[in-house]
Amino acid sequence: MNSKEASPYNKNNIKGCGIGLRIDHFDEIEAQKPNIPWFEILSDNYLLEGTLQREFLSHIRNDYPVTFHGVGLSIGSTEPLNMDYLKRLKKLKDEVQPAWISDHLCWTSAHGVVTHDLIPLPYTQDIVKHIVDRILQVQDFLGEQIVIENVSSYLQFKATEMTEWDFTNEVTSRSDCKLLLDVNNIYVSAQNHKFDADEYLVAMPAERVAEIHLAGYEDKGTHLLDTHSRPVTEPVWDLFKKAIEHVGDVPVLIEWDNDIPSLERVIEESTTAHEIQQQILSSNRKTTYGH
Numbered sequence: 001m002n003s004k005e006a007s008p009y010n011k012n013n014i015k016g017c018g019i020g021l022r023i024d025h026f027d028e029i030e031a032q033k034p035n036i037p038w039f040e041i042l043s044d045n046y047l048l049e050g051t052l053q054r055e056f057l058s059h060i061r062n063d064y065p066v067t068f069h070g071v072g073l074s075i076g077s078t079e080p081l082n083m084d085y086l087k088r089l090k091k092l093k094d095e096v097q098p099a100w101i102s103d104h105l106c107w108t109s110a111h112g113v114v115t116h117d118l119i120p121l122p123y124t125q126d127i128v129k130h131i132v133d134r135i136l137q138v139q140d141f142l143g144e145q146i147v148i149e150n151v152s153s154y155l156q157f158k159a160t161e162m163t164e165w166d167f168t169n170e171v172t173s174r175s176d177c178k179l180l181l182d183v184n185n186i187y188v189s190a191q192n193h194k195f196d197a198d199e200y201l202v203a204m205p206a207e208r209v210a211e212i213h214l215a216g217y218e219d220k221g222t223h224l225l226d227t228h229s230r231p232v233t234e235p236v237w238d239l240f241k242k243a244i245e246h247v248g249d250v251p252v253l254i255e256w257d258n259d260i261p262s263l264e265r266v267i268e269e270s271t272t273a274h275e276i277q278q279q280i281l282s283s284n285r286k287t288t289y290g291h
């Protein structure tokens with residue numbers, strides 16, 4: 001096996017529309033084993049050994065394919081990579097064998113202080129190089145390609161010298177990592193910074209997209225806030241349709257982290273995503289065969 005590829009056995013299992021695994025739903029999932037194609041777990045919550053969460057995860061892993069999603073990599077930070085964090089992550093990976101490991105194109109720590117906020121970056125060639133070097137180090141350490149997600153943002157830097165989509169393209173191609181395309185984040189940032197979400201979307205490297213995220217935001221009047229506390233909105237469903245046109249059949253995930261509703265409601269949202277995805281894919285197939 002190529003050391004930079006995730007296990008093909010696990011990777012092949014990730015299909016259709018999954019949901020983010022949340023503690024609120026542990027008992028119900030364990031008792032009912034609902035029909036969910038895969039779970040994305042928040043890997044940072046499982047790094048400590050001997051915890052109940054870790055034990056529950058081992059049960060989940062027996063029944064479902066899983067992917068890892070973290071915020072602790074802080075790939076854009078100027079501090080050295082947190083090797084203690086990476087060692088724990090690798091140990092968890094070896095134990096759970098996720099299909100892939102994802103984190104965000106941002107920074108989450110500075111001067112030893114870790115924040116769970118996803119802080120955006122200035123989009124410059126220097127930062128591209130800095131992040132590419134760090135992603136390459138992480139990929140070497142973990143022995144596989146990682147998946148990097150575009151974040152939503154509320155501010156821009158004067159130092160920025162390129163668009164976010166050019167920045168994302170350069171980072172992913174030069175580090176040869178995969179992309180987690182968060183459609184909601186594109187919409188939120190496009191509204192906040194007044195750029196064209198469609199232009200961003202079609203500029204994304206389709207062949208690198210391993211996964212799509214969908215979530216709900218809150219409209220604060222002056223800006224949209226990416227709260228993951230609501231159903232997916234109509235404009236984001238519309239952008240999602242365009243995303244499927246662009247990237248084809250890739251796994252989709254519903255993120256719901258605040259005001260978490262019943263498991264049934266989250267599954268309903270993933271079913272809607274699945275139906276929309278299948279509609280677009282089948283109409284594309286008809287168009288392809290028709291010409």
Ligand SMILES: [Fe+2]
Pocket residue numbers: 149182213214255
């Ligand atoms: Fe996301």
